[in-house]
Amino acid sequence: MNLPETGPIDPRVFDEPWQAEAFALVVHLHDRGAFTWTEWADALTGEIKAADDRGESGGGDHYYHHWLAALERLALKRGLAEPEALAMRREAWADAYRHTPHGQPVVLGA
Amino acid sequence: MAHDHHDHDHDHGQEPPSDMALRVKALESLLVEKGLVDPAALDAIIDTYEHKVGPRNGARVVARAWSDPAYLDRLRADATAAIAELGYGGRQGEHMVAVENTPEVHNLVVCTLCSCYPWSVLGLPPVWYKSSPYRSRAVIDPRGVMAEFGLTVPDEAEVRVWDSTAEIRYLVIPERPAGTEGWSEEALTELVSRDSMIGVSLARAPETGA
Known part of the structure; x- marks a missing residue:
């Protein structure tokens, strides 16, 4: 069952930076009134339920995958972003990485 | 074999991060451009x-409740307000409810x-709290779940399971x-673990704690 991961307090809050960023985006957008917390919980619940139904949610390791999927879905539903723009922007970031020398900050349009 | 894979990236660019990281960057940068998100606030x-x-x-809330009967009364009457007295506020505006363990009742x-x-x-919650087994089994078989954490609640005690929502925590x-x-409040604080405030363990006994 793999339940307890006992020991003292988990020192690492986020496993990877993107998880922290996705977390903060939701809290911030809610603070600014982009959606209510109930709407957010519903969106997250929907993603987790779908993963549960697929047998994929498992040990909670994919929690922030669901979190990000719920955020994207809610952002699109609310018209905060458009699907095409998101896809293009994703590619633009990938390109920016490929063309930025190591050790330099990655910026769009570099 | 060692030279099978040449690096074609002759300008020594960086490997793009994971798809998840790119998706977050894409969304974040679009929202920042639109003025919907302030990067400093995210940080x-x-x-x-x-x-x-x-x-x-x-742990400080619990130690105060143990030490100060008047505070415990306020915590029982309005946990959101009593917790705010110590400077802790829910940013989602959720309503806090404190549930007390006694020899007769154990809360999970x-x-x-x-x-x-x-x-x-x-x-933020531990990984196991977000896991499918915990979410599905805590209600159906709370004693079994607690046993996996090494906690055995006496048969004569009632186990109450509280299902959190977006509105009530x-x-x-x-x-x-x-x-x-x-004991001072500060010393008591050391006995209060995260898990004991979720209900999957007890506060530490003085011999083993602190």
Whole structure:
């Protein structure tokens, strides 16, 4: 069952930076009134339920995958972003990485 | 074999990060451009949850409740307000409810639907709290789940399971360990673990704690 991961307090809050960023985006957008917390919980619940139904949610390791999927879905539903723009922007970031020398900050349009 | 894979990236660019990281960057940068998101606010939120908010907040609430009967009364009457007295506020505006363990009643908290959790007093939830087995089994078989954490609740005690929601979050007030009479609040705080405030363990006994 793999339940307890006992020991003292988990020192690492986020496993990877993107998880922290996705977390903060939701809290911030809610603070600014982009959606209510109930709407957010519903969106997250929907993603987790779908993963549960697929047998994929498992040990909670994919929690922030669901979190990000719920955020994207809610952002699109609310018209905060458009699907095409998101896809293009994703590619633009990938390109920016490929063309930025190591050790330099990655910026769009570099 | 060693030279099978030449690096074609002659300008020594960087390997793009994971798809998840690119998706977050894409969304974030679009929202920043539209003025919907302030990057400095994002940094502040991350800093808060990585460094400032954690189970110590809840432990202070519990230690105060153990030490100050008037505070305990206020916590029972309006936990949101009593917790705010110590400077901890729920940023989602959720309503806090304190549930007290006694020899007759043991409380256990879960969020069966997702992962609602009292961030302001416990920080962000541990991985197991978000796991499918915990969410599905805590309600059906709470004693079995607690046993997996090494906690056996006496048969004569009632187990109450509280299902958190977006609106209501629960904080378990564990029983004060015996042998702590006269302890300072600060010393008591050391006995209160995160897990004891979720209900999957007890407050530490003085012999093994502190």
